[in-house]
Amino acid sequence: MTRLPLGTPGSWVKAFSLLGSGAIVLGLLYWLKGVLVPIALALLLTFLMSPPITMMQRRGVPRFGAVLVMLAVVAALLGGIGWTVAHQATRLVDEFPLYERNLNAKIAGLKRDERGFVARLERIVGRVSRQLQKAEVLPAAEGGPARTVRVVEDGGALQITKLWNTFGPVIEPVSMVAFAFVLVVFMLLRREDLRDRLITLAGQARLVPTTKMLDEAAGRISRYLLMQFAINSCHGLAVTAGLWLIGVPYAFMWGLIAGVLRYVPYIGPWIAAIFPLLLSLVISNSWVPALQVLLLFAVLETVSNMLVEPVLYGRGIGVSETATLVMVAFWTWLWGPIGLLLATPLTVCLVVLGHYVPALRFFDTLLGDRPALAPSARFYQRLLARDRHEAGEVAAEHAGTAGLLGVYDELMMPALCYARRDLERNALDEADVEFVVTAVADLAARLAADPQVGVDPAAPVAPPDRAAPAAAMPLLVVPVRDPCAAAAAGLLEQLLEPGGFSLDTCDPGALASEVAAELEARPAPVVCIVTASASALAYAQLLCKRLRTHPLQPQLVVACFGRQADVATARTALTSAGADRVATSLAEARAELAALRSQLVNAAVPGCDTAHDDEALGQEALRGA
Known part of the structure; x- marks a missing residue:
């Protein structure tokens, strides 16, 4: 993709075009949420139900029968959960007067201090309530008393507006759920056909990336949903058992609510803790049950987040924690409570799209968990x-x-x-x-x-060498006109075997004639030329040609760093200029110098067991070279 220079008219036009496109997409997502939310919810349920249906099909159950069995199981599960929650909630409301005495005692204890926070807050709320409840008073006519007027709204004979205001907010979510349920049935029955149509829509030329994208998205979302279902179910059972041991009534209902609300990332479990916490305050005169409830939820969340989820999720879903929180807020703002439920799967889909679609790469960069x-x-x-x-x-x-x-x-x-x-x-x-x-x-x-x-660390540990240590061989290092090259030469010096070479480093700004004079003054059998940029290649070639004609005829090793491309061309140019060996990394330069030293020592002193001093070894190596 072509990148325009920042500040040019073309870059500003492109930036405004992207902003306009983003605004249009956000508008469509908001205005079409009545259609998009059921589709997204149906896809989520399809990903959740597909693995069990696939398992039943592999055992010989027809597709239609497997779908019917799965839908019946889900319907029975939801119906049983709904009946249980409604039954226990009704009993809780009926039995609440039994706990009213404890509640009044705690409130009275808080209100004993007339100057305390609770008392002052109560007085403020009372004054505001009285102001709001006052009737609207019209100004009095001249010489007459003030008149109180009561406003009565007439909605007409059928009162359609009142009916719509009462049942309208219920009709919309119910219709969305019904539409999503129908979509789930058809998506489960025609899953392969829908997949093939998506692949055809992407084009035959993008068959491989589209297939990988669909498989990765399905795998990530299915794994996330199944693991989340298992973790939330275990969390709900643990909450139920803990609240039962503490003595909180209707522990099963609170555990069920805790398991469901745990689908809301990070804040869901603590929202679920509010209900049993409030109930624990009214069932006893003591504060101990409330503290036990808080401790129970804190321990369960710590164990789930630190131990259970890392083990079960493994590599995770590919979304960073910060991005998850931001996208939860975004989807909740856009689609309401359903967006809160769908936030994580939708974010996973965006990350996968960014990984396989070049134009959407920014999603993978901003939301993914890979290092940017x-x-x-x-x-x-x-x-x-x-x-x-x-x-x-x-x-x-x-x-x-x-x-x-x-x-x-x-x-x-x-x-x-x-x-x-x-x-x-x-x-x-x-x-x-x-x-x-x-x-x-x-x-x-x-x-x-x-x-x-x-x-x-990857190198094998060599056995201890009981022979006498080898004498150091003189090595002239020539950084090519650059402080960065001089620093690279320093790194290379630290990597060389201790005692292997006796280094003499030229000044980075030395001319070719000065390098030749340095070699004449301090003879060395090996010269290492170090470059840290592609622009230094020409001067490195000049040095190779100049030193190749030197009377000492040293071995020339060029460490050519900073070339990500045309490495073969650089090797050919340097070899043609007279270089004996060319390295493009510190590891390669280290290996080339070690091999060259062994070669020169063996050629200069046959049968030598490395019992020479520095000057003798250098002179012998020079004569051998």
């Missing part, structure tokens, strides 16, 4: 914000799994290359780049000094 930034980008972003502490946390977390080599190669080297690239684009200034280079060097030194961080 790669570790290297996150590390670099924290350095740009000059937040060394969080950058150090990112590096330490990555070091726990990837080791020192992984942190240097996957976090720090990309940060140095990004800084050099942004400097060339005038997005950063010299001070910003200097901070990035300094921070990378400091963090690398701290990680290297940590004994708990290994160089490469």
